[in-house]
Amino acid sequence: MPITIATTYVLIYKLIPDYLVTKRYALFILYSLYTFIISAYLIVISIFFGLVYLSNFEYTDMAPISRSLLFVAIAVYVVVIIVSSFKLLKLNLKHTEATKKLETKILETQLKLKEQELNYLKMQIHPHFLFNTLNTMYGFALKKADETPEMILKLSNLLDYLLYQVDKPFVALTEEINHINDYITLEKMRFNDTLRIDFKTDNVLTDAKIAPMLLLPFVENSFKHGCLKKGILLINIKLFCKNKQLFFEIENTSTLQTSKKGIGLENIKKRLDLLYKERYVLEIFLENDIFKVHLKLDTV
Numbered sequence: 001m002p003i004t005i006a007t008t009y010v011l012i013y014k015l016i017p018d019y020l021v022t023k024r025y026a027l028f029i030l031y032s033l034y035t036f037i038i039s040a041y042l043i044v045i046s047i048f049f050g051l052v053y054l055s056n057f058e059y060t061d062m063a064p065i066s067r068s069l070l071f072v073a074i075a076v077y078v079v080v081i082i083v084s085s086f087k088l089l090k091l092n093l094k095h096t097e098a099t100k101k102l103e104t105k106i107l108e109t110q111l112k113l114k115e116q117e118l119n120y121l122k123m124q125i126h127p128h129f130l131f132n133t134l135n136t137m138y139g140f141a142l143k144k145a146d147e148t149p150e151m152i153l154k155l156s157n158l159l160d161y162l163l164y165q166v167d168k169p170f171v172a173l174t175e176e177i178n179h180i181n182d183y184i185t186l187e188k189m190r191f192n193d194t195l196r197i198d199f200k201t202d203n204v205l206t207d208a209k210i211a212p213m214l215l216l217p218f219v220e221n222s223f224k225h226g227c228l229k230k231g232i233l234l235i236n237i238k239l240f241c242k243n244k245q246l247f248f249e250i251e252n253t254s255t256l257q258t259s260k261k262g263i264g265l266e267n268i269k270k271r272l273d274l275l276y277k278e279r280y281v282l283e284i285f286l287e288n289d290i291f292k293v294h295l296k297l298d299t300v
Helices: 002-020 025-054 069-143 148-165 173-194 216-224 263-275
Strands: 195-202 233-242 245-253 280-287 290-298
Touching: 002 025, 002 069, 025 069, 069 148, 069 173, 148 173, 173 195, 173 216, 173 233, 216 233, 216 245, 216 263, 216 290, 263 280
Parallel strands: 195 233
Antiparallel strands: 233 245, 245 290, 280 290
């Protein structure tokens, strides 16, 4: 019993924690071999002690369980192995729990960073959007146009969407479409007869949801960076759903000097990467003086 206790103690409190768990395998094997040799030597000594002192060299007088050296050694090491297995299981469960806690903390940190990045991107998009819209309203106010009240109403709806709905993770697709229509109405007032715009929607899923202010900046950029051809700005917008996927296409007249970059588009790309990673396809290209944006993403 003392040999079993001592061997087990050395293995579970010294060799396993200090060498096996820390992956110092060479030292673990070496010291385990030392422990085995010493324990085997002590087992032999204990057998002879029982034979010499307790049985007076009479083999038949020895306790039956002590007559076989092999049986005693196996009994000792079976106990050591069983207890060591429980120790390894306990350490493994403890390590698994610690790993899960660490992974949870990492995920929480990543989520907080993503939330901060999204908020930062939204802060950049909001002034950009408001600047263009307020400029349009300012022009109408200077002209004292009759359309100014209607324009203020449309802007009010957009501001409500901008200030109170954009903080939601997702909004109804129909709501985004309604505010695109409001924005287009505002721009029609500004461009008058110099604008030719066609906004078509088809098979719109009423229960579909997307991130707020996701499509509107594309429309805004088509006006901001669009170019008049023969005195007319042409913009074609298509939006339709198919197999729970949203397809959004927008085209506007442009020039070779039109940049495909800018705060608006770059922010949209970053938001798409954060919210729809590997669940969207975005193509932006210039073809025959037509600036085109094709977006396909999975709706919620």
